[in-house]
Amino acid sequence: MLTYFGRRVNPAEDAADCLGETLLVLWRRRDAFPVERSDQRAWTYGIAHQILRTRRRGAIRRIRLTERLRDELHVSKQFSARSDDHTAIDAMARLSEADREVLALVIWEGFTLTDAAKILGIRPEAARARYSRARTRMRRLLAAED
Known part of the structure; x- marks a missing residue:
């Protein structure tokens, strides 16, 4: 599972965080864990996939917010204690x-x-x-x- 994340996450050091989040979700949802061995692996990777999707959405939101903040800082008039007023x-x-x-x-x-x-x-x-x-x-x- 760590390799799965390592190939998909940049920086690669974040793969361990993704694995930790996946294990946490697996623990929380242990009552829903499939009985069939063949289903267990797919279910586990499905959760890992959701962790990646959530992480990517968060990264996209952070990038957009950063860009919006940067644009606002360039455009808006900033208050300053050194104002003439x-x-x-x-x-x-x-x-x-x-x-x-x-x-x-x-x-x-x-x-x-x-x-x-x-x-x-x-x-x-x-x-x-x-x-x-x-x-x-x-x-x-x-x-x-x-």
Whole structure:
């Protein structure tokens, strides 16, 4: 089985990980292990094949996400503490951590309020209320600076 993975996985050192995952699945599904000797080998290799498919899908997803992130970093304007707009940075710093985080997720990172709620582990209604409150406080802080 290690040779099976060794011929299909790059780098070859990952073959041992694939074998370990296969053995783990075999152990978990031991109750479904075929009785017939001829079926046992095919069943085991079928599981190994699924491990390879899952690994390949994961690799493709990682490559796509990396490419998307690289493209976004090239295109999007990055926030920097060295920005010329020190007034906004100072105002953000004076907000509570909760207010600052919801604003950053929605404004800087481009998440929806629903997504921000999931990230923060709060209900969407709570995220909307926090976002509204944070915007109001931010407006007041910016108006006081003028």
